[in-house]
Amino acid sequence: MITITKSDIKQLISAESIQNRIKELADIINKEYNNEEIYIIGVLKGAVMFTVDLVKNLNMPVKMEFIRLSSYGSGVTSTGQVRAVDITLPDLNEKNVLIVEDIIDTGHTAKFLTEFIHSNFNIKSYKFIALLDKRCKRVVDINPDLFGFEIDDKFVVGFGLDIDENYRNLNYIGYIET
Ligand code: IMP
Numbered sequence: 001m002i003t004i005t006k007s008d009i010k011q012l013i014s015a016e017s018i019q020n021r022i023k024e025l026a027d028i029i030n031k032e033y034n035n036e037e038i039y040i041i042g043v044l045k046g047a048v049m050f051t052v053d054l055v056k057n058l059n060m061p062v063k064m065e066f067i068r069l070s071s072y073g074s075g076v077t078s079t080g081q082v083r084a085v086d087i088t089l090p091d092l093n094e095k096n097v098l099i100v101e102d103i104i105d106t107g108h109t110a111k112f113l114t115e116f117i118h119s120n121f122n123i124k125s126y127k128f129i130a131l132l133d134k135r136c137k138r139v140v141d142i143n144p145d146l147f148g149f150e151i152d153d154k155f156v157v158g159f160g161l162d163i164d165e166n167y168r169n170l171n172y173i174g175y176i177e178t
């Protein structure tokens with residue numbers, strides 16, 4: 001077991017860049033939904049920071065739900081197995097659904113969620129937004145409708161993302177040098 005200290009974390013995306021990009025993304029979403037109500041579904045725990053900062057910049061009526069999934073065990077490699085820890089949702093039939101994720105890596109989580117929503121509800125519209133897109137690591141053929149930043153194959157922490165449950169609280173995104 002490797003212990004990561006703060007000096008092992010190098011800044012990749014500053015707090016200011018994240019906030020600027022979130023405002024840009026919110027502008028796009030505001031235009032797309034034309035003041036129609038949307039259900040924001042944030043994926044805990046990683047997307048919590050992104051979700052709350054994003055919704056603060058949205059203008060339409062917003063309902064917020066959170067689900068909890070886990071795919072990474074402890075450590076830095078995806079298991080490919082998505083576990084629904086808590087996927088309790090209201091009736092989403094005929095609703096606009098916007099899934100908010102921290103990062104798309106292999107794509108297993110995004111695929112699982114997309115299939116789950118479509119097989120359980122007759123939704124009005126479906127979009128998937130991720131703050132980070134690690135496109136180089138994709139194994140499942142799925143892409144977000146919107147994303148904040150594309151990143152290289154680095155393990156990142158901060159702004160919700162963790163390593164062994166630590167460093168979610170950073171207001172910037174850093175990477176761990178391996
Ligand atoms: P996927 O199912 O492989 O696309 O992985 C999605 C989940 O893995 C994300 O929601 C994150 O919780 C986690 N994850 C992927 N890459 C990283 C990373 O670089 N740092 C921290 N968590 C990550």
Ligand code: MG
Nearest residue numbers: 043046047102
């Ligand atoms: Mg996650």
